[in-house]
Amino acid sequence: MASCLTSIRSSRVVRLPRLTPFLNRSAIHHSLESLLFKRSQSSVKMADRTYESALRHLDSIQSNRHVTSLFTAPPPSSSSSKPTAQDLNAQAIPEMLQWLSRAGLTPASLAAAGLRCVHVAGTKGKGSVCAYVTSILLSPPAASAAGRVGTYTSPHLVTVRERIQLDGRPISRPLFARYFFEVWDALTASARAEAAASGQRIPEEELRGPASKPFYFRFLTILAFHAFLREGVRSAVVECGIGGEYDSTNVLPADAVTAAVVTRLGIDHVGMLGATLPEIAWHKAGVCKAGRKCFTLRAEGEDGDETMRVLRQRAAEKNALLVEVDSAELEGWDRERVTAGSLDGDFQKSNQALALLAASEHLRVLAEEAAAANPASPHLRANEEPPLLQVLGTRFASGLRSARLRGRCETLRDGDVTWFVDGAHTAESLAETAGWFAQKYEGLPSNPKLVLLFNQQERDVAKLLRGLHEGIEKRLGRVTFSCAVFTRNELLPAAVGEPERDLSVQRTAADVMEKGAHGVKTIVTDNVGDAVEKIKAIQRDEGVEVVVLATGSLHLVGALLRTLEPDGEL
Known part of the structure; x- marks a missing residue:
């Protein structure tokens, strides 16, 4: 066992093999924790497919904190062979696509199922924007066109079910457990099939356990997509975890995205995203999609010009249209008249503006798709440009007022x-x-x-x-x-x-x-x-x-x- 552990530790962050990346995605986790898992919960019986059991299984897989710690530079005196942030980032989307495939999903299948998403990145205000967009899409002026609404956010405050919402409410315990084990079993089956195809003899308890599963945020992202498809969600609001370009949620294809948002930027997660606003902007703008609009606030201050240059360049590279909201437009919008009782804080004005524009664009794209599918219908028409904020604010006032977000102001x-x-x-x-x-x-x-x-x-x-x-x-x-x-x-x-x-x-x-x-x-x-x-x-x-x-x-x-x-x- 000692020699085995030494071997696993040495390969902990090496590029994962094509057929069996689950074998060395976690070292100590793969060996020591699988022993604990074997004793208590690896052999999941049908009678134990409970919500509590799902939480125990979820707690057994690799944490987000461990993954982000890989981006912390070693001390100057260290001889660590730790991979660079660039190396780790380059692996992120290919690995996520593999995990998605093992769960029986592909980017194309998300789009083909009719899932249409507003994708939200940024440093500050992501959660608020998601809450506003969700509430707007559930409000009477939008509900019939938006269909069922799903929301995926992070982190959670009290229960993990907060991260996956259906029609503005955390997914129920029974549904969470059902879809959790559907994803868990699919990943187990894929691991078993890959092991057999490659001639590897892997103990069944390891195939069923955490070693054959992605880390926490990736698993929950896959679970959210799976739940949305199983529940017939038409409109989804999806928040990036960290960054954008290499975030697990960025497996969403352009056909499944109606609009993107980059909220206010700030210095955070330096090891992964960089130490300046322009560097961070490069990552956040990764949510831009070809043929789609991306809404953002025009950056001001010392790094404002360079930050905007990066955002515009990235949007152009991805053939997306960057829509910039400037301070003058915000100042000219009398939001107080229509948003009393909404999320607290004067700074929410910019988040409300971004949410209004993104939700309006989402509905426009849905109308455009409906018109293309029913060209004979005279009632299906898509407006080319969103109205002014004042008009949108009045139209969706009830949605703005009913938005709620626990733990924020x-x-x-x-x-x-x-x-x-x-x-x-x-x-x-x-x-x-x-x-x-x-x-x-x-x-x-x-x-x-x-x-x-x-x-x-x-x-x-x-x-x-x-x-x-x-x-x-x-x-x-x-x-x-x-x-x-x-x-x-x-x-x-x-x-x-x-x-x-x-x-x-x-x-x-x-x-x-x-x-x-x-x-x-x-x-x-x-x-x-x-x-x-x-x-x-x-x-x-x-x-x-x-x-x-x-x-x-x-x-x-x-x-x-x-x-x-x-x-x-x-």
Whole structure:
């Protein structure tokens, strides 16, 4: 076993063989975890095809975090033979196409089944744009033409079913389990057939287990496409995971895409996408499709001209039409008249604009296809150009107003504690959170005790925290928080026997806060449950109204929602 593990580790990130890429896609995962899987769940019986069993199987496959970690450069002194980001990126789409084929799907089959998608890339606002487009397509002016609507987004906050929505609601537990095992079994059967064809003798438990499956995001992407086809989805809203050009969702062919969107750009996932906005723009514009429109915001600022040059060049290379929305057009749109009650935050105006344009284009393409299929019908006609934002905003006002997105600029009330919750986790998005929170604070009728609940486990916590605090202080003109709680993202305390959790990030954040905001009390915890209890204790002990800003991480927000809503369906 030792020699086997050594061999597998050494080949962990080598280019995968054509017939059996599942054999070395994961090293320790393939050997050690398959042993655990064999004991508990690899031999899936019909009686065990439950939702809970599907979740256990899903948890057994390789995580997204492991894959993204491959893009982190080794230390300068390291002699690691780690492949470059370029090498890994170049493998992404060919590998995804192979996995798609093993599940019984092809890009052509997605288009042939009638699936038509709005494909959304970007750094900030992707989730909001997806929520708006989904809601617009479900609204009365669009519903009959759009047909059944599916939405695929990431990450999830509370339950993985949030990622795959049918008509605006997370897929049900029974449907998730049914389609999960249909995909799982198809991949197992393909692995078995490939092993037999190549003369390899692979234990059945390994064929049935996680070693013959793609990593987490790829599997869920395939599952979403499979569910959409099985459920008769006509219109789908598909969000990229990371980037665009090499993202797993970019196996969608031009015939299955009606419109693309590139939302606001920011610096994130540097190892995979680059360290400048133009570099990142190159990846995001990968969703442009031949003969289709791609809607984006005209970039401004220091890198604006170069960023737009890259976006225009990429669109031209892909024979797509880039439609740019500039600040003047946004300023001229009186969205407040029609969107009261929509997703919170002034910055949503640009996301609403992109969603209106993309949804309108989606409906135009559907009408164009319907007219081509029924040339004798005088009622089927496609407008060549979308109307102005003001017209679209009025037409689809109900869709804009009914859009919802958990964990983004969300307000929750629990007795005398009010929670302002936003999953912002980059410098740019936290700047927007600062503006949103300051606006909310100015509208409060009283002078409550303010508490910050914060974590960011992977990025520069000190830089992000300073930016957030300075942004709020600039807007309000004074230090705002009397207490700041810094926690890890785990839901509950460590179990008996579990190693002590590393709190170095949280202590660094507390130190930064104490130095930057004189007089603030800081608390460090190793789980969100304890953090919430400490905040509630402030309200109980002091008998005052407490307002909390919870931000810095979507993982933190997900754990917070599960803590505040323990009876919510997982």
